[in-house]
Amino acid sequence: MAEGHASPNYWLIWLYLFILTATEIAVIFTPIVRLLVVIALVSLALAKVTLVAAYFMHLRFEVRTLSLIALTPLFLGAVLIFILIPDHSAVPHKTADSVKVAPAAGHR
Amino acid sequence: MSQVATMHPGTEPAESPLTPESSGKLGMWIFLAGDAMGFGTLLCGYGAVRYGSADWPNPYQHLGINLTAFMTFLLICSSVTMVKGLEGVKNGKRGTAQIYLLLTVIGGVGFLGLQAFEWTKLINEGLKVFGNPWGASLFGSTFFIITGFHGMHVTGGVIYLSVMLALVSKSTTALGTGWTYNVVEISGLYWHFVDLVWIMVFTFIYLL
Numbered sequence: 001m002a003e004g005h006a007s008p009n010y011w012l013i014w015l016y017l018f019i020l021t022a023t024e025i026a027v028i029f030t031p032i033v034r035l036l037v038v039i040a041l042v043s044l045a046l047a048k049v050t051l052v053a054a055y056f057m058h059l060r061f062e063v064r065t066l067s068l069i070a071l072t073p074l075f076l077g078a079v080l081i082f083i084l085i086p087d088h089s090a091v092p093h094k095t096a097d098s099v100k101v102a103p104a105a106g107h108r
Numbered sequence: 109m110s111q112v113a114t115m116h117p118g119t120e121p122a123e124s125p126l127t128p129e130s131s132g133k134l135g136m137w138i139f140l141a142g143d144a145m146g147f148g149t150l151l152c153g154y155g156a157v158r159y160g161s162a163d164w165p166n167p168y169q170h171l172g173i174n175l176t177a178f179m180t181f182l183l184i185c186s187s188v189t190m191v192k193g194l195e196g197v198k199n200g201k202r203g204t205a206q207i208y209l210l211l212t213v214i215g216g217v218g219f220l221g222l223q224a225f226e227w228t229k230l231i232n233e234g235l236k237v238f239g240n241p242w243g244a245s246l247f248g249s250t251f252f253i254i255t256g257f258h259g260m261h262v263t264g265g266v267i268y269l270s271v272m273l274a275l276v277s278k279s280t281t282a283l284g285t286g287w288t289y290n291v292v293e294i295s296g297l298y299w300h301f302v303d304l305v306w307i308m309v310f311t312f313i314y315l316l
Contacts, residue, residue: 007195014188021180028168028315038316045311049304056187056300058293069137073144080152088159
């Protein structure tokens with residue numbers, strides 16, 4: 001059970017999360033290829049999620065069953081993305097469905 | 109070996125999450141997995157409509173990254189105070205547990221206050237559910253639905269943790285790794301999940 005383990009250094013985890021968040025902000029202002037920005041941001045987000053789940057939610061110290069339950073939505077989310085890919089491929093053009101709204105007076 | 113494990117020899121002894129003392133935790137994890145699928149579906153839908161749009165606005169140019177980065181920082185801090193509060197319960201230190209749980213609740217309330225401020229500012233700038241001055245109309249729809257859904261979770265979490273704070277404060281029995289620890293740990297799982305989801309929302313809605 002989770003209470004049987006020695007407590008991890010939570011402040012160190014906090015520091016890692018802080019550094020990863022700061023890195024995310026830095027990445028969006030870095031002049032690199034868009035694809036690399038996407039890969040970097042998704043990787044950083046997954047690293048943060050892993051830290052929160054493993055240490056704050058104690059998954060690292062729990063039985064594997066709980067980790068499998070936690071991974072299920074990630075797996076199904078990946079399946080959903082693959083299901084949507086054919087729809088994207090079937091649409092030959094992007095739609096400009098914008099509805100322009102005038103900014104309120106005194107703003108922007 | 110637990111009673112359940114004794115009754116079912118195929119079950120892992122003592123470590124099984126199906127033991128009576130951890131059934132609440134198992135229930136919360138199953139709930140969170142279902143909830144994660146809800147958020148996952150919303151984010152996948154967001155990706156689909158954004159990909160299909162020719163004039164999707166650049167989010168970080170319009171949504172105020174500095175404020176939301178601070179909101180992210182606030183939620184991360186509240187996750188740390190949550191685990192420190194749980195540690196206080198585990199070690200039988202009622203005062204420590206109360207202070208950290210209170211700080212967690214304050215972190216949640218602060219997040220909601222900042223979200224209300226952010227929404228008000230963006231609405232005044234022209235971001236509406238059905239349109240905005242910058243591009244695709246669904247930009248506003250997806251923004252309000254996803255951040256609103258998360259905000260409702262934070263609201264639920266603040267209420268949940270307030271109840272836990274009252275429980276720890278009014279509990280007449282000694283703290284430790286018993287029932288009180290169990291219920292506070294389960295509430296902590298919910299709170300960390302809210303933080304975890306925000307990490308994804310922050311990345312996909314604000315940064316990408």
